[in-house]
Amino acid sequence: MQKIEHIGIAVKDLDRAEETYGVLFGSKPYKRESVESEGVITSFLRNGPNKIELLQATNENSPIAKFIEKKGEGIHHIAFSVVDIYSEMERMRKDGFRILNDKPKIGADNKIICFIHPKSANGVLIELCQERADNI
Secondary structure, three states: OOEEEEEEEEOOOHHHHHHHHHHHHOOOOOEEEEEHHHOEEEEEEEEOOEEEEEEEEOOOOOHHHHHHHHHOOEEEEEEEEOOOHHHHHHHHHHOOOOEOOOOOEEOOOOEEEEEEOHHHOOOOOEEEEEEOOOOO
16 A cells, blocks of 8 residues: 545535535635446545545435434445555455455546455455556
8 A cells, every 4th residue: 555545524415515625725716526336426625635535415316315314424435546546455455355346347536446444454345446447
């Protein structure tokens, strides 16, 4: 793993959250994107070298909708940048982590992604992200 890629925050109202975080960081989101496979609309903001991903559910069966229903708005996941997501997934499996995806899938912000179950990481949902080179 190279670094924290971003922190994902589940929100009910993306417009309002963009306004709140825009004021907090003194900048506007640089990208808004729909990820149909996850049932979300995402919005990314920068704060120095750090990125925040705001996530709003697009349907009631979305993982974000279920998260908010169970836990309310707030930090949903921490994403880590990796060079080779396939080898990282294999390493994690060998080390006993429960990977939620059989193979990486297309995520937001030009990434391929997979998730590690929170029960494997002290209650934190971990996302692995690799820059997309259309190798999925």
